[in-house]
Amino acid sequence: MIVSKKDIPNLLDKMIAEYDVLAPVKKDNFTVFKPIASGADAVLGEGNTKLPAKELFFPQSEKLFSYSVTEEGAKLDAPMDDKKKVLFGVRPCDARSLKLLDNVFDNDKFQDPYYLTRRANTVMVGIGCNMPSSTCFCTSVNSGPFDTSGLDILLVDTGDAYVVELVTDKGKALADQAGLAAASDADKTAAAAAKEAAVVTCQVNTDGLKAKLDVNFYDPIWEKIHEKCLGCGACTYLCPTCHCFDIVDDAVDCAGCRVRNWDSCAFPLFTLHGSGHNPRTSNKERYRNRIMHKFKYFVDNFNEIGCVGCGRCIKNCPVNMDIRVVLENIRGSEARLDS
Amino acid sequence: MQAIAAQVKEAAKKLLEDKKVDLVVGFAEGSLPLRGTPLFARTPEEADQLTWNRGCENNLANFLRKREGKVAVVAKGCDVRSIVALTKENQIDRDNLYIIGVPCDGMIDRKKIGKLLGGKEVLAVEDQGDTIVLKGNGFSETAKVADLLHNSCIDCRYGNPVVYDALIGELMPEKAEEDFAEIKEFEAKTTAERRAFLAEEFSKCIRCYACRNACPMCYCTECFVDCSQPEWIGKSAADVQDNILFQAVRVFHGAGRCADCGACERACPMGINLRLLTRKLVKDVKVLFNAEAGVSMDDKAALATFTADDPEPFLVKE
Incomplete structure (x- = not known):
């Protein structure tokens, strides 16, 4: 037709x-x-x-x-x-x-x-x-x-x-x-x-990426990778696959509603426990989570990479934190075994 | 620009080689045309990646708070103003900071390029000084740099760093007093018109907080929007009033501290006219207290000091 x-x-x-x-x-x-x-x-x-x-x-x-x-x-x-x-x-x-x-x-x-x-x-x-x-x-x-x-x-x-x-x-x-x-x-x-x-000129090599992420949780490279990240939520909110959410009650006295809001692993409130403890204390852990979630955890859970390559995060990052470069750096780094 | 880039690189390498500093914060070539990206160089080899171009738009003062050891920074006029303001707030130890000052006549606003080219994608640029050639698939267009600068850069009168340890490049000529025309226009609107304007503008906000995080002066250990007990502000972005409240608090908190660098507006992925609000406060502080943030190491921040003859036009009088 x-x-x-x-x-x-x-x-x-x-x-x-x-x-x-x-x-x-x-x-x-x-x-x-x-x-x-x-x-x-x-x-x-x-x-x-x-x-x-x-x-x-x-x-x-x-x-x-x-x-x-x-x-x-x-x-x-x-x-x-x-x-x-x-x-x-x-x-x-x-x-x-x-x-x-x-x-x-x-x-x-x-x-x-x-x-x-x-x-x-x-x-x-x-x-x-x-x-x-x-x-x-x-x-x-x-x-x-x-x-x-x-x-x-x-x-x-x-x-x-x-x-x-x-x-x-x-x-x-x-x-x-x-x-x-x-x-x-x-x-x-x-x-x-x-x-x-129609030619997609940009190629990102993901060969061996998952294997590397399986073992590099403590790789010192994460110290370097996150350094310029501002910790804002622009990449996660503009991402078509980021889906973390938070549930809150908006209530006054006896009436209210339960609301589900997008959350972002970039934020300090993300995974903050009621006790005050946060397993992701700094930008390093939070940015690592973003990469791990898309290229390791999503693959572990659903056998798919959690990224569709739309490029929104690349175009909109305030400091030009380019996920293509980040992935390349991770692939190129010497993998550290989890300890 | 290339000559400046080479000198920046040279100066940074020397500082690292001579072990005068442990770290140089500057810009490397980004992954997109006209895009610099913050670089943290700890060895002379890493410093080789340093550059200087029309896309070095981030305010690097944001990366300098509470640093350990000796740090050098490649700083434009606005970065230096923020450094001065942060030093007065004890966030930066001036004795441990080496400022490589670079006079700046403005950075290019990629949104303006988008408008000029009707959304066509720029794949390469050629900086020719006063003009720039923008190249893409099947087009090549020459534009005047002056037409593409960020509005904050056009308004800026402090392109020359007010403090520095080394200066690279030539000092810029003095600019005329700014006239705050767009702020006066905003002030002339009725309350209802202003409210309608703000509601429209902040309906775009997605609460990603890029504005807050890009701002060197936003460094509260816990931002009021992140506090959940008590919850000062609704967490959803659906409520425009909450979006406006967030901005209102952010902007007032920056009063007398904001160097008008425009980092917040540059960071906003939704293109919200944030500088209208920050600049309104810049104007108020200037008019009321004849003060500007971060232009001198000696004076106190306008709202951190008190004199008996301070103007009080905002107080309701009998």
């Missing part, structure tokens, strides 16, 4: 009648995912959005339930966002990040209803990356600019149109509703050519 770029606003308007449509919209000099009221608001074809798609499924602050105790008794209200949604224009790396997060929010031990309800009700329509940025390293972490693993539909930009590739039945159902024209052989050739032309 194929859809002309000039028909996209119309197509989105039709979807808006039935779904909450989330798409990149312009905010200052970047884009963010927002629910759109009109198809014309969607800004497609720019690079990655400033904030990753995770916030649409796992919001930065989420009210899990609210409660009140009155003379009539206790009342509990647990809202559930079960609206039918289309996430339109997501990049393959962001879509893949949700496949990784599925491991965390849906496993043998835990099923998170808030996240899973949104996941089940959202159709993921992605746009492949014809021009990967210099900071993109998706091909080094088992993905690529046209990776369909997290998508229901993949759109391939062929200039004036998008060639539509159906990935799942969910995607097929949405495309059938839209009644799109069939793609000609020439269109398909153009799509194949676009894929061929």
Whole structure:
């Protein structure tokens, strides 16, 4: 199937009648995912959005339930966002990040209803990356600019149109509703050519990285690596796979709500015990945790690297702490055995 | 710039070779175009990576508090102002700090480049002095450096370090008094307009605290936002009022101490106009007390001293 770029606003308007449509919209000099009221608001074809798609499924602050105790008794209200949604224009790396997060929010031990309800009700329509940025390293972490693993539909930009590739039945159902024209052989050739032309130049060598992290917890290299890190949460909050959270009660007297907030391993409050003890006392332990979590613990737990190579942390770090350089330094260092 | 970079390297290597210092804090070439990155050199070999360019935008005073041993720092005008302010607050021992001062006429704001190029990615740059060539996939554009500088650098009148042990490069000519035009414009708004502006601006805040952590003057052992007992401020970023409260406290805490280096605004990944608030306080301190933070080793910080004839326009009078 194929859809002309000039028909996209119309197509989105039709979807808006039935779904909450989330798409990149312009905010200052970047884009963010927002629910759109009109198809014309969607800004497609720019690079990655400033904030990753995770916030649409796992919001930065989420009210899990609210409660009140009155003379009539206790009342509990647990809202559930079960609206039918289309996430339109997501990049393959962001879509893949949700496949990784599925491991965390849906496993043998835990099923998170808030996240899973949104996941089940959202159709993921992605746009492949014809021009990967210099900071993109998706091909080094088992993905690529046209990776369909997290998508229901993949759109391939062929200039004036998008060639539509159906990935799942969910995607097929949405495309059938839209009644799109069939793609000609020439269109398909153009799509194949676009894929061929998209080259991810940046490569990060992860060979032996996991083996090194398995034994280098006490390697003095961590002393050096974290030194310029400011300990802010920019990298973790802009990361599509960082998912640590903290749960707090916002309450006054007998009424309040329980809220789940993003947490960040960069912060001093992270893993601070009620006793006052913190196993991660300094920036060194906290930054080590960030690397370990993505490239060791996530691999141990789910057999996947917890990074999709979107490059947001590289572009946004206030001190140019580049994860590619950090990984290279770790690989190059002399491994120390745990003691 | 290249000549300065070579001299910085030379000076740092010599200090380390002669064992005059144990550590040199400076900038290395970053991993992205126009991006310097903080470097901690402990050997002459490590000092070989030192450089100087239009992307050395971080305030390195932030890395100098409570250091053990002898430390040297490669410092621009604004870094030195913060060093002076921190020395007065006993966070830096001036006797153990060697300042390699570098006069600075401004660092380049990559956000302005993004705007100029409509988001096209810069892959390489060529510094030609007053102009800079920005190159990317299928384009090459020449721009005036003056048009790309951070606003804090355009407003800065202290590009020349006010204190130093060695000076590299040539002193910059004096600049005219700043006029605080954008602050006056902000002040002229009605309360409702200001409130609306702040609500819009701080709806962008994701509470990553990059502004706080990039600021050399933010060094409380426990920041009030990190305190959970009592919880002074809501921990979620969903409440814009809490975001504004965080900034209000941060900015007031910096009053009379803030060197207006713009590190907070540079660090903000969401592009929030943070300097509007910090600079409003810079202006107030200047107007009320005729004081500027970190411009002299001798005077006391404006809000750390008291005289009987201090102005009190903020007090409600009978």
